[in-house]
Amino acid sequence: MNERSEPTTGAAQPLADGGRMDAATEAFVAHRNLLFTVAYEMLGSAADAEDVLQESWLRWVKVDVGQVSDQRAYLVRITTRQSLNRLRSMKRRKEAYVGPWLPEPLLTTPDVAEDVELAESLSMALMFVLESLSPTERAVFVLREVFDVSYEEIAAAVDKSPAAVRQIAHRARRHVEARRPREAVSPSQAQAVLESFQRALETRDLQGLLDVLAPEVVLVSDGGGVKKASPRPISGAGKVAHMIVSGLGKAGITLTGDSTVVNGGPALVLRLDGEFDGVLAIRVEGARITGLYYVRNPHKLTRLASETVLTLQ
Structure with missing residues (x-):
């Protein structure tokens, strides 16, 4: 269990015909680790996060990449929407789950522990607290508090107005802060x-x-x-x-x-x-x-x- 192999990134690398990456594939691969992190933080399940990445990829290849001004934001938006769909279906699964539901633990690279902000957002403690949020609240909290996505971009991802997203973010933040651990150590x-x-x-x-x-x-x-x-x-x-x-x-x-x-x-x-x-x-x-x-x-x-x-x- 302590032997380490090459790091995994959460999704197989999609390739165009002939084994060469086209523009869409290149953009997706460039942001793949970020997209997996977004999906995992929203879902708490690596298996479901991988499924979300596959669904996001299938939608991304239908997009005219040349017309996308901010590919990172667009990909995060697609991934968020697919994660929300999966999160809502998982809610029913979790309601039938026997006992407390904890996130799927991931063996992480050393740099994750060194990044205080990332480590805190991925911690089992915080992710357990996030389970008490509604799917939309969790999506808004993760995008805003963890990935610092603008209210306007979040609004486009969750199909809400920016004003509504601000209210949801405030409510989710207050809920989490009342339950999350308050003091981190080195x-x-x-x-x-x-x-x-x-x-x-x-x-x-x-x-x-x-x-x-x-x-x-x-x-x-x-x-x-x-x-x-x-x-x-x-x-x-x-x-x-x-x-x-x-x-x-x-x-x-x-x-x-x-x-x-x-x-x-x-x-x-x-x-x-x-x-x-x-x-x-x-x-x-x-x-x-x-x-x-x-x-x-x-x-x-x-x-x-x-x-x-x-x-x-």
Whole structure:
């Protein structure tokens, strides 16, 4: 799980006849990583983001590229519309989902963790909060707050007036700010906290867990009905620590973790009795963990063999 191959970008490279890129293909490939990032941040699913890119490509090749003054903006608009369509259909899927729904974790390149703005926007913590927005609110928030798209361009993408988009952006921002983590730390600080947590976890050190978990810590686990997981988030250091220690103790399980980086943040690849079990991402504020996001659903754990290239540009 720690072996790394060439980074993936979220979509196969489309080529014109004869293997040479035409103007439309060249423009799409140039912005492909950005478009995948837009789709993934809106959907929280790499598989759905790839489908959106394919749908966007099929629409893009029908456009007279020579008449497009801003190809990046046009491509983002197409991708946003397709993402919105997919997001609305996913809403029904998520309503039938068993337990909490967490985004699909992506193994990210080192530069993502170094880019504070990008890492924050991709964090499991923020993306979990975005799940509480309506599809249109999420699209507007992502485009405005993450990618700094103008209100006019967003309006064209979501079929709303600029005035309506401003209101939606304000409402979504207020909603997110009331729920998002408020203090970020450096990657080195987060790594130090992760290592302390890992030691306590592997040794079933209850006091060690209590020392590294913030009093208000929240554990969210996603098994998707395939793997056992808590049906709702668990809050409080005492409850979380005791659940971890007692759960491992009752089962007589040996737990080990390998440090990694998913969605630009610190995480552990966890193994139970040597068998891969899931990915646990953490959110650190100050010197303690305020959020634990454990993805066990095997259908969401397919993007950990190679790094995914993500960008705001």
